[in-house]
Amino acid sequence: MGFTIVLEGNTIKFHCSYYDSYGFNIPASKPSRHPELLHNKHSFTVDSQPAAITVSIDHTLTLRLFLNGDQVLDTMMLEDIRRHQIRTQGQGRIEARMLSPKPINASVKVCPDQEYQKMLGWGGIAIPTAYKELSTKGKRRLWEWVKTYNLLIQREYPIGGVLNEAMDNWDKIEYAKAHYYGDNFPNGEISDFDYNKLIQELGGFVMFEFWDFPVWVGDDEDRYAEAMVEYCKIAQARTGRPPRIVGVQNEVYMSEDRANRFVPALRKALNEAGFSDVKIHMANATSIKDGLDRVELSVDNPNVWSAIDYGAVNMYDYQNHFRNPDRFDAIMKQWHSKVKDRPFISTELSINDNRYQVDSYRVAMTMGQLYHKNLTITDAIMIGYCWTLLNVEQNSYGATRSLFVSTPEAGFMPKPSSNQLRIFGAYSRRIKEGMIRVDAVSDQDDLLVTAFKDDNDLATLVALNRSAKPMKLNIHWPGMRWTEVEFASPYAPNLIRPMAEKQPIVVAPGAIVTVTNVPLSKLPEDFQQRIR
Numbered sequence: 001m002g003f004t005i006v007l008e009g010n011t012i013k014f015h016c017s018y019y020d021s022y023g024f025n026i027p028a029s030k031p032s033r034h035p036e037l038l039h040n041k042h043s044f045t046v047d048s049q050p051a052a053i054t055v056s057i058d059h060t061l062t063l064r065l066f067l068n069g070d071q072v073l074d075t076m077m078l079e080d081i082r083r084h085q086i087r088t089q090g091q092g093r094i095e096a097r098m099l100s101p102k103p104i105n106a107s108v109k110v111c112p113d114q115e116y117q118k119m120l121g122w123g124g125i126a127i128p129t130a131y132k133e134l135s136t137k138g139k140r141r142l143w144e145w146v147k148t149y150n151l152l153i154q155r156e157y158p159i160g161g162v163l164n165e166a167m168d169n170w171d172k173i174e175y176a177k178a179h180y181y182g183d184n185f186p187n188g189e190i191s192d193f194d195y196n197k198l199i200q201e202l203g204g205f206v207m208f209e210f211w212d213f214p215v216w217v218g219d220d221e222d223r224y225a226e227a228m229v230e231y232c233k234i235a236q237a238r239t240g241r242p243p244r245i246v247g248v249q250n251e252v253y254m255s256e257d258r259a260n261r262f263v264p265a266l267r268k269a270l271n272e273a274g275f276s277d278v279k280i281h282m283a284n285a286t287s288i289k290d291g292l293d294r295v296e297l298s299v300d301n302p303n304v305w306s307a308i309d310y311g312a313v314n315m316y317d318y319q320n321h322f323r324n325p326d327r328f329d330a331i332m333k334q335w336h337s338k339v340k341d342r343p344f345i346s347t348e349l350s351i352n353d354n355r356y357q358v359d360s361y362r363v364a365m366t367m368g369q370l371y372h373k374n375l376t377i378t379d380a381i382m383i384g385y386c387w388t389l390l391n392v393e394q395n396s397y398g399a400t401r402s403l404f405v406s407t408p409e410a411g412f413m414p415k416p417s418s419n420q421l422r423i424f425g426a427y428s429r430r431i432k433e434g435m436i437r438v439d440a441v442s443d444q445d446d447l448l449v450t451a452f453k454d455d456n457d458l459a460t461l462v463a464l465n466r467s468a469k470p471m472k473l474n475i476h477w478p479g480m481r482w483t484e485v486e487f488a489s490p491y492a493p494n495l496i497r498p499m500a501e502k503q504p505i506v507v508a509p510g511a512i513v514t515v516t517n518v519p520l521s522k523l524p525e526d527f528q529q530r531i532r
Contacts, residue, residue: 001079001360003040003063007050014065014073016040044072054099057081059369059446059466059510060323061362076323078360080419080490103506106444106471108463110451110480114439117343117375119452120382122428123153123204124348128192129176130391130406138406138413140528142389143198145404145414147521149421150428151388152204154196155347156243157188158211158250160227165216167230181401182394193238198531200241202523203433207281208235209247221261225269232275242275247312247347248283253290256297259283259304267307281310284347287317288335295338310381311339314348318370322356325369332377343381346374350386350420351400359399361490364419365510368464371427372448375437385424389414416493426488426512429520430460447471447507457481460516465507473505475515486514496520 001020006013015038018024024035046067054066057077065073086096126146134142146152162175169175170191177189189211196206208231210224217223232242248254248263263280270278282298285291291313298304313335321328336344349370356363374380390402398405399418407415416422431452440451446467453459459480465471475482482499489511499515507513 002081003055003077003079005053005055005065007053010047010050011043011045012050012053012065012067012072013044014040014042016077016079040075040077042073042075046072056468057362058468059362059365060325061366062323078356078358078363080361082490101469101509103470103472104444105474106442106447106463106507107474108440108442108447108449108461108476110461110475110477111439111441112451112453112459112477112480116437116439117379117381119431119433119435119437120343120345121150121153121204121433122383122385122424122431123151123155124385124388124403125155125157126192126195126389127157127187127387127391128171128190128195129173129187130389131192131195132173133391133406133408133412134414135412136532138411139531142404142414143202143527143531144523145416146199146388147202147523148429149403149425150430150432150521151403152199152202152433153382153384154199154204154206154388155384156191156196156206156208158209158247159189159191159231160210160214161212162189163214163227165214167227167234170231170234181392181397187390193235196235197239198527200239202527205241205244206235206239207245207247208232208243209250209281209284211250211252213249219258221258221265222269224262225265228266229269229273229275232270232273232278242278245279245281245310245345246270247281248308250284250347251286251314252283253285253294254283254297256301259297260301263298263304263307279309280307281312281345281347282308282339282342284312284314284345286314288313288315288331289317292331292335292338295335299338308342311342311344312347315346315370315374316348316352318349319351319353319356322363322366325366325373328370329373329377332373336378340379344378345382345384346378346380347382347384348386349374349383350402352386357396357400359396359418361419362510363400364423365464365466365512367420368423368426368512369448369466371424372450372462372464375427375450379437383427385420390417419490422488422493423512425494426464426486426514427462429486429494430514430516430518431462432518432521435460435518444471451477454518458518460514460518462512462514463507464512465509468509470509471507473507473513473515475505481517482515483517484515486516488512488514 063077387402392398435452
């Protein structure tokens, strides 16, 4: 992928190109030497001789083209640009240079006594059908990544539509249900209690909720509560523990009458069955906009809200603001004001808008801004990516919906799906359960900083540079001693460098730096021997 600028006399032409699919050859009347699709084409003719062509790319997924200092193009561009080439024809002389801006100083002041939320952690949905198809070696590799990237929260894929009335097919793989995600495998609506047990052994926990209710539940709150309790019972029998958190329902609208009956019935049934320690998160809407339309059904109803332990919502409407991420802040603040008397779980984040369904670092970095906003605006105690592991045939689904994918062509090994993993990992790897967010302020508006501490003098500071200038960090955190720096960028997948006292920390344009003394998590020595 890339873009091309052609200068012919007083005419300048621009286009973007994709050249990674054989399918691009099929409609071409005269195919090129390689599969290629040209798009986003523009042409400009100017009166004066072109003397200077300048291109800028920024954190709003925007490319701007300047001719002789005047802007002639403002367009969306998702492609990552890692190399530059010049080709000339005819006679004459051309000069070109890469603009390398000098680093600017960025001061970050941390006030460790100003505390906010305490973290639960990070995770998502590991699809049982994807996990089961991995080879033994592949499963072992996955668990190394799960532990290293601190993905210790397994959110059960919203199970329910295929649950039989006997409630004995929770984990029967033949009931795996195909969804509407293109030409991809059946990927939902069953559990894997062996996987869940291993997550718990590593210090993590399980969340559970229904999406579609079982058809036999109908409008009966007691049958709904019975099914939720039955899951807790079988989970405890098979894994040693019930889920730590259950959700009311994923995404489906629940009327005021239903909420008034179903939510208290769930709390009552859990208590009576001995699961009073199992917490409940509110029904998580698809988007904050939808969540705000429904939130009064919970927060303004004491009968419902008193049974709720956590606020929750998915944030797919953030994609409407990819071209201007800060415009999403207002609705996030509005949401926080509604649910702030409960800890907030950001249940599901990913990309499902086909405009952005591509493996692009720049798109992933746009999601990184959302992680920062979740932590600092809504005080999220947990952030879940949609899927942590998925089996796909259409690569773009893996690149945007999941952090890892199964690779049959590599012996059923897992691999990072895309650039999304390094951006998510810039936050998840060194911000652990129990750490508390503290106040951190940068004197540069485009340096987004987040800081966490725990009770053992361990701390992590994450700095995302969304500007076009390198920034030299100067961190003011009295008494804090750092040991490592991690780099996430188009060229660095969470690369680690020991902290050097006299070596400056420079955050490159578009990069994320994680400064920390929190040890990277590792599997127990005997853990892998039990993976088959």
